[in-house]
Amino acid sequence: MKRNDIVIASIVALATLGNYSFAAASKEPIQPIEPVRITNPAMVELGKKLFFDPRLSKSGFISCNSCHNLSMGGTDNLKTSIGHNWQQGPINAPTVLNSSMNVAQFWDGRAGDLQEQAGGPIANPGEMAFTHELALDVLRSIPQYVAEFKNVFGSDKVDIDKVTKVIAAFEETLVTPNSRFDKWLKGDKQALNETELAGYNLFKESGCVGCHNGPAVGGASFQKMGVVEPYKTTSKVEGRSAVTGKDADRFNFKVPILRNVELTYPYFHDGEAATLKQAVDTMGRLQLGKEFTDEENAKIVAFLKTLTGDQPSFTMPILPPSTDKTPQPKPFD
Amino acid sequence: MKRNDIVIASIVALATLGNYSFAAASKEPIQPIEPVRITNPAMVELGKKLFFDPRLSKSGFISCNSCHNLSMGGTDNLKTSIGHNWQQGPINAPTVLNSSMNVAQFWDGRAGDLQEQAGGPIANPGEMAFTHELALDVLRSIPQYVAEFKNVFGSDKVDIDKVTKVIAAFEETLVTPNSRFDKWLKGDKQALNETELAGYNLFKESGCVGCHNGPAVGGASFQKMGVVEPYKTTSKVEGRSAVTGKDADRFNFKVPILRNVELTYPYFHDGEAATLKQAVDTMGRLQLGKEFTDEENAKIVAFLKTLTGDQPSFTMPILPPSTDKTPQPKPFD
Numbered sequence: 001m002k003r004n005d006i007v008i009a010s011i012v013a014l015a016t017l018g019n020y021s022f023a024a025a026s027k028e029p030i031q032p033i034e035p036v037r038i039t040n041p042a043m044v045e046l047g048k049k050l051f052f053d054p055r056l057s058k059s060g061f062i063s064c065n066s067c068h069n070l071s072m073g074g075t076d077n078l079k080t081s082i083g084h085n086w087q088q089g090p091i092n093a094p095t096v097l098n099s100s101m102n103v104a105q106f107w108d109g110r111a112g113d114l115q116e117q118a119g120g121p122i123a124n125p126g127e128m129a130f131t132h133e134l135a136l137d138v139l140r141s142i143p144q145y146v147a148e149f150k151n152v153f154g155s156d157k158v159d160i161d162k163v164t165k166v167i168a169a170f171e172e173t174l175v176t177p178n179s180r181f182d183k184w185l186k187g188d189k190q191a192l193n194e195t196e197l198a199g200y201n202l203f204k205e206s207g208c209v210g211c212h213n214g215p216a217v218g219g220a221s222f223q224k225m226g227v228v229e230p231y232k233t234t235s236k237v238e239g240r241s242a243v244t245g246k247d248a249d250r251f252n253f254k255v256p257i258l259r260n261v262e263l264t265y266p267y268f269h270d271g272e273a274a275t276l277k278q279a280v281d282t283m284g285r286l287q288l289g290k291e292f293t294d295e296e297n298a299k300i301v302a303f304l305k306t307l308t309g310d311q312p313s314f315t316m317p318i319l320p321p322s323t324d325k326t327p328q329p330k331p332f333d
Numbered sequence: 334m335k336r337n338d339i340v341i342a343s344i345v346a347l348a349t350l351g352n353y354s355f356a357a358a359s360k361e362p363i364q365p366i367e368p369v370r371i372t373n374p375a376m377v378e379l380g381k382k383l384f385f386d387p388r389l390s391k392s393g394f395i396s397c398n399s400c401h402n403l404s405m406g407g408t409d410n411l412k413t414s415i416g417h418n419w420q421q422g423p424i425n426a427p428t429v430l431n432s433s434m435n436v437a438q439f440w441d442g443r444a445g446d447l448q449e450q451a452g453g454p455i456a457n458p459g460e461m462a463f464t465h466e467l468a469l470d471v472l473r474s475i476p477q478y479v480a481e482f483k484n485v486f487g488s489d490k491v492d493i494d495k496v497t498k499v500i501a502a503f504e505e506t507l508v509t510p511n512s513r514f515d516k517w518l519k520g521d522k523q524a525l526n527e528t529e530l531a532g533y534n535l536f537k538e539s540g541c542v543g544c545h546n547g548p549a550v551g552g553a554s555f556q557k558m559g560v561v562e563p564y565k566t567t568s569k570v571e572g573r574s575a576v577t578g579k580d581a582d583r584f585n586f587k588v589p590i591l592r593n594v595e596l597t598y599p600y601f602h603d604g605e606a607a608t609l610k611q612a613v614d615t616m617g618r619l620q621l622g623k624e625f626t627d628e629e630n631a632k633i634v635a636f637l638k639t640l641t642g643d644q645p646s647f648t649m650p651i652l653p654p655s656t657d658k659t660p661q662p663k664p665f666d
Contacts, residue, residue, distance in 0.1 A: 055410075069387075071386075088664075324609075328607060
């Protein structure tokens with residue numbers, strides 16, 4: 001029994017004791033997102049600072065938030081991202097919102113969890129272009145950071161494991177409950193209008209829900225991009241096969257999260273679908289062999305827009321200043 | 334009688350009626366920063382969104398906050414800024430904090446006020462590389478922005494005058510009261526320690542205060558960089574003469590604000606002074622003909638660090654999403 005199955009079984013079991021609305025939710029292939037409970041606020045606060053700190057990059061200009069902008073659905077809203085020295089990245093930045101629900105991180109799943117992911121961009125020459133050791137030199141030179149690490153971990157030793165752990169702890173708080181769709185799932189039948197509900201039913205009946213399910217409406221599996229007909233793109237990225245080495249995994253990508261999809265344009269691993277209309281059309285044809293009419297497409301898009309939840313709300317962090325000993329950024333080397 | 338003199342005269346006049354601490358403050362060449370009173374919160378909120386919105390740039394990647402980062406003292410902490418396509422800017426980004434107190438904006442004062450300044454970087458090919466018209470096309474395509482402009486101005490017509498006006502309104506809120514130095518000015522004689530107070534006295538007696546005075550501890554005049562001996566730099570920027578066309582204004586720059594100077598490194602228009610120690614040393618020699626001893630230098634630096642006030646505290650803005658009609662960013666064109 002997989003973890004997801006256990007959760008669903010538990011919900012069903014609970015539902016037999018519960019009220020109607022809870023029982024109704026348990027029958028749907030999508031589950032509501034629950035608000036996060038922060039158990040270690042000092043760790044989350046430190047992680048928030050590091051998420052916003054461009055000193056983790058060689059240039060001193062690029063932070064996690066540059067490409068996973070929390071003002072913009074946890075993405076950069078670009079086809080592919082901009083890295084150090086304005087390098088064009090190979091792939092569309094996936095949203096950090098609700099990303100703790102992903103089966104693995106990155107489009108190809110090469111990181112098992114958020115902590116493993118967090119170390120990637122820092123040391124990627126095409127992204128933040130730094131090294132872990134140089135990033136640590138920066139952090140260790142800033143007494144306020146050292147004090148915060150000591151407060152969180154009981155030791156003033158700053159290492160990459162702690163850095164990525166606190167960033168991941170912050171990212172785990174970035175969930176988006178209370179979407180209109182979740183209100184509907186929880187029993188408020190007025191939360192969706194007729195068009196949106198018809199769109200949801202089409203989403204289920206057409207088979208979209210086969211991959212886009214669970215609380216994140218995706219993120220739970222790898223699937224081939226281009227099942228019924230091949231996906232045409234100039235992107236050279238081949239997805240999961242880069243991790244497994246298996247030819248069968250070519251063009252397999254992690255199914256993207258559809259939560260807040262209204263905010264996370266453009267779509268697909270190459271960012272080539274500018275609009276939800278285009279994305280729904282392409283998905284229908286390539287993955288399901290279906291040509292949605294304009295009316296059907298509009299209904300599904302209307303449903304998708306009900307998946308926008310409460311965006312993370314927090315005070316902009318104030319970063320501790322560098323000191324005379326802090327290595328200086330090198331944006332133009 | 335200049336405006337500043339009138340203010341000082343008024344303070345002195347008031348002080349004769351007031352309490353001791355107020356009278357004490359009135360005798361000093363630096364005045365405390367008072368907290369801002371927000372009279373039009375809807376305008377400020379809209380301005381905050383625009384300040385953080387990278388869709389005002391051609392790339393969709395650079396916002397006002399990219400170079401005037403409110404997590405980092407309202408600067409980018411780089412020698413010179415990074416613009417569109419990673420272009421190296423000609424000059425050090427001045428802090429936006431307390432910038433409403435500047436006599437004019439930019440190092441050369443080419444903008445009379447914050448509103449005039451706000452339009453500059455958007456259309457500067459080396460910075461955000463957009464045009465005002467293209468930026469307006471983006472904003473007009475986003476219904477939530479149009480609604481907010483209507484709410485603020487009573488009309489849904491979005492023009493550059495309104496855009497820069499609301500950005501300036503937000504920037505006017507970015508003041509930093511309650512520094513330890515201000516507490517001392519207001520009568521809390523425990524707010525500074527002996528070293529810091531000795532540093533302040535040196536700052537006054539040595540003549541630093543001749544240019545760095547008023548509530549912003551600078552920003553009130555243009556002065557020549559290199560009075561006693563010339564400033565050596567590879568920077569080609571010549572300052573105020575670019576605006577006035579007068580040879581006498583070559584290497585005249587607006588005196589930078591020293592509020593929060595601990596956060597706004599590196600220093601000078603070319604960013605070549607990495608540390609406060611270096612900046613104080615250079616200023617002493619070039620502007621005042623003084624060689625500060627290490628001890629004197631350290632005292633002045635200790636004083637300067639007491640000028641760090643409360644940083645602006647606000648909720649990270651959530652930007653309204655683009656629509657299918659929104660022109661797409663062009664980062665790599």
